[in-house]
Amino acid sequence: MSNTTSPTADREIVISRVVNAPQALVFEVWTKPEHLQNWWGPNGFSITTREANISAGGYWKFTMHGPNGVDYPTDVVYHEVTPTTKLRYAVSGKDHPEHLNFSTTVTFEETGEGKTTVTMTTLFLSKEAVEFVLREHHAREGGEQTIGKLAEYVEKLN
Numbered sequence: 001m002s003n004t005t006s007p008t009a010d011r012e013i014v015i016s017r018v019v020n021a022p023q024a025l026v027f028e029v030w031t032k033p034e035h036l037q038n039w040w041g042p043n044g045f046s047i048t049t050r051e052a053n054i055s056a057g058g059y060w061k062f063t064m065h066g067p068n069g070v071d072y073p074t075d076v077v078y079h080e081v082t083p084t085t086k087l088r089y090a091v092s093g094k095d096h097p098e099h100l101n102f103s104t105t106v107t108f109e110e111t112g113e114g115k116t117t118v119t120m121t122t123l124f125l126s127k128e129a130v131e132f133v134l135r136e137h138h139a140r141e142g143g144e145q146t147i148g149k150l151a152e153y154v155e156k157l158n
Helices: 021-029 126-137 139-157
Strands: 012-019 046-053 061-067 069-083 086-092 102-112 115-124
Touching: 012 126, 012 139, 021 102, 021 139, 046 086, 115 126, 115 139, 126 139
Parallel strands: none
Antiparallel strands: 012 115, 046 061, 061 069, 069 086, 086 102, 102 115
């Protein structure tokens, strides 16, 4: 019997959702700053993009504005951008504590009838880092809210 569990499963948060929009549109909304500003972040958060070059080897520098008035400068470096199907990027920053440095892979899979399954897998440096962000930053809820905002936004465009 083979084990299908990822060897990094204890360091991952995986969030998946079916979005009622075609794959190409969902991918575009995830990779264009003019769209990202309309949905990125958990409920109550907004963003301001400082710079963006969303391509392999490119970057996205933005500040997430929390409902509590706190700003969270964030730097993303893209390692892979495969049009309409996959993004792979790292989130870090000189002011980020270790538990907020992570990599994310997002896949976009056409599921038929104009729907797309979006799966976001975030990989942390340690099991302790995952436990911390789940407990202190409510990372799963925040990720689910972010994908929920994506779904609402892209469905209005469709």
